[in-house]
Amino acid sequence: MKTRIGELRREHGLTLKQLGQKIHVKDNALSQYETGKRNPQLGLLVEIAKFFKVSLEYLICESDKRDYSIASDSEAINLLQLLDNGKVIFDNLSNETSLRLAVWIENHNELLSSEYPELLKTAKWFTYETIDEADILKHFRNQRIVQNDAFNKIEKLLVLDYQDDNIDNPYYGPNATDVLEFMRQGERIGVENYKAILEEMKAMPSYTPDD
Template sequence: MENRIGELRRERGLTLKQLGKILNVRDNALSQYETGKRNPQLGLLEEIADYFNVSIEYLDKSTDKRDYPMKSDGDAINLLTKIKNNEINYHNLSKATSLELALWIINNEEKIKALDNDSKDLTSTAYFFIHQLSIDSNVLREFSKDRIKDNKNLDKIDEMLLFDDNYFGANIDDVLTFMKESSRIGYDQTQRIISEMKKIPTFDYDEN
């Protein structure tokens, strides 16, 4: 997938390692995302777009417009009208603009209802927009928590395999073999094996 991650990173004067640390993404993975060798999950794509304050569609080169900034009531009404008429969609807006529009909707319900009396019918669009923003925000929050947890566990694996002198378990080849075999036998069988491993008494190296 083509994207502007590298372009935006360089625009900010950041190295791969610096941006990776900010986003809690390994710099080698980030490099592959930038070159299109791997595609980031939608949740990560949203996090990256949020950080650079651009829309997802700008980030993935679906559009050359970074955002639809809001500076007045007229801008807010124009955005809602464009969304209602399917001229733009949720992902055409940056998170900052989406939040700003949601706040404007909450503070201007009467104004929106008055516009509906002029046959603009924006109330349902406004409520749907807030509902969608709320769902996406909750999903993104959970995705970010899980992704950060996974990255920390990957760091722990690296630390144990490469630097921990007190670690005497599976080596790198063993870990790779286990991953391949677990993929072959499936999740449920893998969990049963792990459960049985946990029942085995701890080996006492001092006695040997």
């Protein structure tokens, strides 16, 4: 999938590591997204578009228009009309513009009811769609933060501790090869089985190096 991630990152003067820290993604994964070697999930694409304040369509090179302005009532009405007749779709708008338009709709219900009743249905749909997307984005972001934190902890245990003998809390658990094999076997036996094994492990008595 062709994207403008690298172009926008450089435009904002960010390194891969800096962008990765801001959106909670490993910089090596971002590098692969930029070169097209891997395709990011939709939730991440939407969040990247949100971060750079561009539309999803612009980010994935399906449009050359970054966003739409709603700096006045007339621009908000015009954008609703474009949405109503299908000339603009939800993904043509940045997250910031979607939120602004949703707030504008909430604050101008009387204007819409009295002068643009034909737009009320589209306005209501747009508000619900914006709320739903915000909830979905929050869910994906929280999931990614948890996963990225886990990756960092694994890296510290398996890489940093392995290379440093002078640490206060040395790690005595499975090494990188063991972890890889557990992941492969976990995939082979299925999620329910490997979760059952993990529960059994949690119930076992703790091991100490002096045992």
